[in-house]
Amino acid sequence: MVRPRARSLPRKDKNPTVAFVSVAFGLLLLTAAYIWLLEPGHGPAAAQPIGGAFVLQQDDGRVVTQRDFRGQYLLIYFGYAHCADVCPMTLSAVADALDILGNKAADLRPIFITIDPQRDTPAIARAYARKFSPRILGLGGTGDQVNAVEKSYRVTSAVMEPAAGNAADYAMNHTAGLFLMGPDGRFLAPLSGLQGGPALAQQLAEYLPGKAASTATTTP
Numbered sequence: 001m002v003r004p005r006a007r008s009l010p011r012k013d014k015n016p017t018v019a020f021v022s023v024a025f026g027l028l029l030l031t032a033a034y035i036w037l038l039e040p041g042h043g044p045a046a047a048q049p050i051g052g053a054f055v056l057q058q059d060d061g062r063v064v065t066q067r068d069f070r071g072q073y074l075l076i077y078f079g080y081a082h083c084a085d086v087c088p089m090t091l092s093a094v095a096d097a098l099d100i101l102g103n104k105a106a107d108l109r110p111i112f113i114t115i116d117p118q119r120d121t122p123a124i125a126r127a128y129a130r131k132f133s134p135r136i137l138g139l140g141g142t143g144d145q146v147n148a149v150e151k152s153y154r155v156t157s158a159v160m161e162p163a164a165g166n167a168a169d170y171a172m173n174h175t176a177g178l179f180l181m182g183p184d185g186r187f188l189a190p191l192s193g194l195q196g197g198p199a200l201a202q203q204l205a206e207y208l209p210g211k212a213a214s215t216a217t218t219t220p
């Protein structure tokens with residue numbers, strides 16, 4: 001037997017005023033939520049501070065964690081040894097900045113963390129970083145260890161299309177900023193090496209101790 005087609009539901013009489021007030025109230029709530037999220041200290045990005053605990057490996061296989069660097073300023077950079085442009089530029093700038101800062105950078109430890117654990121063993125990461133300066137410590141780790149540290153610094157990286165015929169010949173897109181961390185392990189500032197060593201040295205000098213005491217401690 002053929003069923004009768006479902007009748008369209010009876011339309012409710014709409015009160016235009018009620019409808020308008022509901023829409024307006026809804027928009028108000030959305031706007032308020034949006035403004036709240038934009039404010040510093042709110043929203044998903046603020047849920048977790050940048051940085052934190054990590055477990056990586058040094059070239060000799062020794063496990064290295066953030067605890068090994070307590071009391072030091074860290075300048076952390078994520079990159080990979082096959083990088084053709086941004087990584088060499090940034091690490092050169094770091095090396096130049098160290099030279100410029102001299103003793104003022106005595107408590108500063110630059111760390112290069114590979115985002116390409118597939119190709120960069122801890123030994124390769126170490127050797128690569130040393131090419132720029134023996135003071136830059138290169139670290140690697142397992143894929144999981146690298147993913148975890150990338151996540152805590154909100155670094156993104158992605159393998160790009162490999163060159164034809166060679167699956168191991170790939171470039172990577174990655175976050176290329178420097179992270180300056182304080183001696184207590186807290187994130188101090190995002191820095192960049194792309195303006196060269198002198199500019200980076202100037203930025204670092206603002207955070208490192210040993211700055212001209214007359215301006216640093218003057219109170220009005």
Ligand code: NI
Nearest residue numbers: 079083086087
């Ligand atoms: Ni790079």
